[in-house]
Amino acid sequence: MEDSEPVQLTLRFSPMAWAKLLYFRDQSDNEVGGFGITDPDDLLFVQDVVAVKQEVTSISVKFDDEAVSEFFDEQVDLGRRPEQFARLWLHTHPGDSPEPSGKDEETFKRVFGACQWAAMVIVAQDDSTYARLSFNVGPGSQVLIPVGIDYSQAFGPSDHDSWDAEYAANVRAVDWLCEPAQHEKASADRQWHSDVVPYDFLAEFEGMEPAQRQALLDELADRPELWDRESEVLFL
Known part of the structure; x- marks a missing residue:
């Protein structure tokens, strides 16, 4: 019996979700972050990107703890499981490097280290990407996976008015340098x-x-x- 080829894991975005993430990225020269909302039967297929209240600079994103808690409650009320809305941490870099910073690594370990699995996903200004799956059960492991756009499933249209409102309501730029x-x-x-x-x-x-x-x-x-x-x- 021949050995089967290993399955190649790929993080896929719907065209609408990808367009929304890039739209948020291009609103300023700062970073911006959010959570990926996935299909219940395909946890690596991002159907939507949701921003929560956050403070951003050119080198960091800081989510508001209360806003994250409210977001989780809202998602549960919608009938979603945590693995559909609280496992994919998405954020952007204003430069052309998607490689995680030391702060990114510390945040990912601190916030998502207790999850059975999670992914850190970064999109740079030139559309280059970094996606790393982390498995935190048993011996644990991490693997880099490619990012793609999946046109094979139905997807909604862009909605700049709604995206503008979501960005304005949740993203606050702060000066990382104190006066x-x-x-x-x-x-x-x-x-x-x-x-x-x-x-x-x-x-x-x-x-x-x-x-x-x-x-x-x-x-x-x-x-x-x-x-x-x-x-x-x-x-x-």
Whole structure:
């Protein structure tokens, strides 16, 4: 008896879901995130992308915990199981690298590490993708899988008005750099010396992809008010 060929796992998006994710991505130069909604009989087929309340910057996405809880309750009320709405973590990168940052890895492990399985999916500005399935039962394993668009099943039309409303209601851009006044207050509260850059920032910077680092440095170059020109100290 001949051995059968292993099944190639592929994360597939409906054309509508893919268009919606790219539409969200192209609204700004920041990251944006959401959850993939899947078919109950095909958990790697994304039928829709849903954004929850979040704060975004050019290098990060932070979901609101209460909004995530409400989203989960709504999905259960619709008759969906957790594996249909809480296993695919989708987000975008404004640069041309979809590789996960150190912060992405930490978030994926912390938030989804207790799930039997989950996937981290990243789409970059040039449409390149990164998708990794993580299995957290037994010995555990991880595997990179390709991403594709599935035209073989029925799909709905684009709805820019609805997508605009969803984005506006849930996505709030924040400046990852604190204003100098905030820095001074934080320094007084934490007794930080003014020429010390927080270690967690340095660790995150070291974990960035080259394209993300360059975007960060370009932003700093455009924000001279954040620098003390005499001491060349960055106010965080």
